[in-house]
Amino acid sequence: MNLILLIPIILPITIGFICLIVPWQRIREVFTFIGMLLTTAVALKILLLNELRLQIEWITLSSAQINFDLISYHFSAFILLACSFFGLLITIYSLKQMKGKYHLKEYYIYLLWTVGIANGSILSNNLVILLIFWSIMPVLLYLLIDISGSGSGKAALKSIIIVGGSDFLMLLGVVIIWHLKGTITMNEIIIPIEDGLSTAAFILLTIGAVAKAGAMPFHSWIPDAAEVAHVPVMAFLPAALDKLLGIYLLVRIALDLFIMDYSMKVLLMSIGAVTIIAAVMMALVQKDLRKLLSYHAVSQVGYMVLGIGTGTLIGIAGGLFHMLNNVIYKCCLFLCCGAVEHRIKTTNLERLGGLARTMPVTFITCVIAALSISGIPPLNGFVSKWMVYQGIIDVGGSIWPIFLIAAMFGSALTLASFVKVLHSVFLGEMPKEIMEPKEVEFSMKVPLVILALFCVFFGIFAQFPLKYFIGPVLEVRFSGIGEAINLNGMWSPTLATTLLAFSLVCGIIFYRLGNIKALKEGDIFVGGEPIDCEELRISGIHFYDTIESTGFLKYLYKKAKARAFDPYEWGKTISFSLYSGLSKIHRGILPIYILWIIIGFAVLLFILMK
Template sequence: MTLLPHIIPLFVVIPLGAAFLLSLLGKKVRALPDIFGFMTTFSLFVLSLFAVCFVNLSGTYVYSVGSWKPPVGISMVLDGLSAFMLVTVNIVAFLIAVYSTSYMNQYTSKWKFYTLFFLMLAGMNGVIITGDLFNLFVFLEIASVASYALVAFGTEKHELEAAFKYAVMSTVGSLFILFGIVLLYSCTSTLNMADMSRCLEGTCNSNITLMVSVLFIMGFGLKAALVPFHAWLPDAHPSAPAPISAMLSGVLIKSLGVYALCRIFFNVIGLTSMISEIFLFIGVLSMVIGVFLAIGQWDLKRLLAYHSISQIGYVILGIGLGTPLGIFGGLFHLFNHSIFKSLLFLNSGAVEYAAGTRNLQQMGGLGKRMPVTGGTSLVASMSIAGIPPFNGFWSKLVIIMAAVEAGRYGYAFWAVLASLLTLASFMKVMKYAFMGSLHERWKEIKEVPFFMKVSMITLAFICIVGGILCFSAYKDMFLQQATNILLAGKKYAIIAFQEMK
C-alpha cells in the first residue's frame, strides 16, 4: 500500500526512459524496438489498471515531486478522471504497439518510430497525470512536437506539407494556451491547479477569467480539432502511418484537447452557463459539419479523420451539458471513440498494407480475401454508427437522453441526425471496400500478418463488450469515478488540499 503511490511518476518515467534507451541502442540491435514497444506499453497498461484500483481503494492521491509540498513544488494528481484517461490512452497505445511490430516493417528505421511514439506517449501521460498548469503545457508540447515528426514520418511531399501545416497551426494553439497560463499566473501568483482554483474564487478580476476562457477554448479547441479550429486534422491524420493515425485520432486529440478542456473549465475556472452554452454550440457544430464533410470523401483515412471531428463533437456536447448524465455520456463516448476509431484506422492501415490503396473507388470485395479486416471493420463501423449492442450505441444513447433530460431538444435532434449520417457514410465504406464482387486486381492479396490481426480482433472485442461499462457494477468503478471529479467542479481544490494533509 505504501509503494503504490510511487506508480504515479512511472507513467512518465517509463516511456521517456524507453524512448531515449531506444535512440541509444535501437540502431545496433534489430529486434530491440519491437521488444521494447511491447514491454513498455504493456507495463504501462498494467500500471494504469493498478491506478484504477488505487483510486477505487483510497480516492484521490496527490504526489509531490521531490517532496516539495504543493503549491510550491510540482504535484501529480491521480484521481478518477486521470485514472480513466490513463486506461484509455494506455490500452490503445498497447494494442497499437502490437500492431506496429508488423506494420512498421514497411518503413526503414523502426527505432526512430518507436522513439517518437514513446515521447508522444510520455507527453500524453504527463498531461493527464500532472496537477500543475505549466507542467501540463510542457507535456502538451512534448506530445505535440513528437506528433509533428510522426505525421511527417513517411517523408513524401504531401506528408511533409501536412506536417508543416499541422506544426504551424498547433503552435498557434499552444501560444494561445501559454498566453492564457501567463494571464492566470499573473492574476493568481500560482501554477498549481488546485491552488489556482482557490485563488480565482476571491480576488481575481472576472474580465481576466473571461479572457483566459476565450484563449483556452481557442487553444485546447485547436488541439481537440473542434470545428472552427479543425483545418489541420483532415490533412495531418491521413498522412501519418496508420498506427499513428490511430494514436492521433484515438487518444491524442482527447488527452491534449478534451481532457485539458474539462480539467481546466470544470476544476480550475469553474463551468459557467455561458461556457456551457459555448461548449454545446461548438460540439453540435463539430458534430454536424464533420459528418457532412466526411460523407463525400473517397479517401478512406480522410473520411475517418472527418468522422473524428464529428465524434469529438458528441463528447463535447455531452460534457458541455454539465448534468451528471451528460458528463457520464460524454466520457463514455470518449472511451468508446478511442477504441473504435483506433480500430477503424488500423483497418485502413491493413487495407493499405495488403492492397496499397486508400481510395474507396478502387477497392471492392476485399472482405472475401481479408475476412479478419473486413469483420473487425464491420464491428467498428456499426459501433461508430451507433447500432445496438455495440459500445457506440450506449454512449450515444446516454448523450441524447441527457440532452432530452436537460430540455435541449434541438441539440438532441442534431445528435440523432449526425448519427444517421454517420451510418450512411459507413455503409458507403463497407459497400465500396469490403462487400460486393471482388475486383480483378485484388485476386492475389493476402490477409495481414498475425500481430496486426490480434490487435484488431482485441479492439473489436472491446467494441462488442464495451457496453457493459454503463451498467452499475463496472460503472461505479471506472466511469462514475471520472464523472464525479468533473461534477465536483471547484471542490476539486478542497479534495486535493485535503489529500495533501
C-alpha cells in the first residue's frame, strides 16, 4: 500500500477543515503556509520515488470496477509538484497582498481545498474518480471568485456554468469509453479513433480538458472573472492550476487514452490557432491590466493545444514545455499586476505610469516575464514556442502554413500588447495623483523573483527541464526521444545566451570607448518648446487605436466588445428565448390560471364526450 499518495490530497483538505474552526486569522495563515509547504515536500518525495500505485476496491459492477485507484508516475508526479509549489508561492504572496480584503477567512481554506482536490485529479487513475475530483474544482473556483466582493457573483456563476457544463460533457465521454472498452482504468485504455463513437468520446473528453485550460470557445469566463476576482486567485487558478490540469489531461487523452487520427489533429490545431489569434487581438485593445492579462491567459493555451495537436514528438514536447513556461511567466505577470494594485489601488492602464523608478523589483520581474511570454530569445518562452513551430512544420500536409502563421504572428501581437503594458505601467510618465509609491513588501517580492529566475533559467538551460521532465513523459509513446530532445545540433540556448551576452559586452565596450565621462543630464527636447511632461503624459492605451479602426477589424472589434462571439451569451439568448414564452403565461395572476384550468377542463370534456 502506497499510502503516501493519499497525503497530498488529504493533508491540505484536513488543514482546510482545521482552519475552518480556528478563530484567529494569523494562525490560519501560518497553518496554510505549513500545509502548503508540507504538501510540496511530499510531492517532491513522490517525484523522487519511482512509479507508485494505490488501489482500494470500492464499487464492483458487472461491467466494470470503480476502484479508488491512484497512480503516480513521472508525469503526474511532476504536475503534482508544480501544483503544490504554486500553491505555496501564492500563499506566501497572499500574506501581504490579501491583507484586509473581504472574506479573507474563507480564502485560505478554499486555497487549501483547491490544492487537495487538484492533487486528487492529477493522481487518479480511474476515470470516474478523476471526474469526481474534476467536478469539485469548478465549485471551488466559484467560491474563490465569489468571495471577492460585490459584483463577483455573475462572473462566478459564468465560470461554474462553463466549466461545470464541460465536466458534464466529459461524463458523457467517460460513459462512451466505458461502453467501448468495458474498463475505466486509465492506464488500461488505448482507443484508436476510427468510428463515430470513439471520435465522440475523444471530442467530449477534449472539451473537458480545453475548457479547463481556457481555450476558445470556452474561455469567456476568464476575462469576466479577471475584472472582479482577487489577483492571487487569478494568478493561481486560470493562470497556473487550470493550465496544469487542463493540459495534463489533454496530453493524457491525446497520448495515452486515444490514438489521434489526422482529422482530430487538425481539429486540435485549429482550436489552438484560433485561440492564439483571437484572444491576443482582444488583449491588444484592453485598457485594464487585469483584463489584458486574462486574454493572454487564454491566448497562450492556444500554443499548448496547437503543439499537442501536432501529434509529433517535438510538437508535444513543445506544448508541454510551453505549459510549464506559461504557468511560470503568466503567474509572475498576474502577481506583478497584484503588486501594482497593492500599491496604486487600480489596474486601469490610463491611471498608471512611471512605476519603474519606485518599484524596480516589480518592474524587472515584469519585464522578464513579458519578454518571456513574447518569446524573445533567450528566455524560456522562446524555446518552447520554437519547438511548437518545429512541430507544426513536421506535421506535413498542406495545411500547416496557416497554423505556423497564426502561431508566429500571434507572438508578434503578444509582444505588441506587452510593449503597451510596460510603457503604460512602468515606463511612461507618472500621473499626478500617484504619490511616489514604495516597492512592495519582502514576502510579495519572493514569489516574483523566484518565478522570474525560473523564466531565465529555463530559457538559458532549457536542456534541463526537457531532459528531466518532458523527455521521460514522452518516452512511453515515442522511442528514441533522447537525441530528439537533447537539442544537440539545434538551437543551443546556453551557447546563444553566451554569445548574446558577449555582444552586449561589446556594446558596453563601445560605451567605454566613447566619451562616456562627459555624461550629463538635460531637458527634454520637444522642438524647442518648454513643456510640462506631466501635462503631456502619453499613456499607452491608445497605442493600437490605428489597428482597432482599420478595415474590417473595426467591425470585428465592435462585435467582440458587444460580446457577439461569446458562446455563453448565445446560450443565454437561446435559453431565455425558450422560456420567455412560458414565463409570459406564468405571471402568478390568479384569473389567468383559472382561465387555463377552465380551458383545459373544456378540452377534457370535449374529448370525453366525443
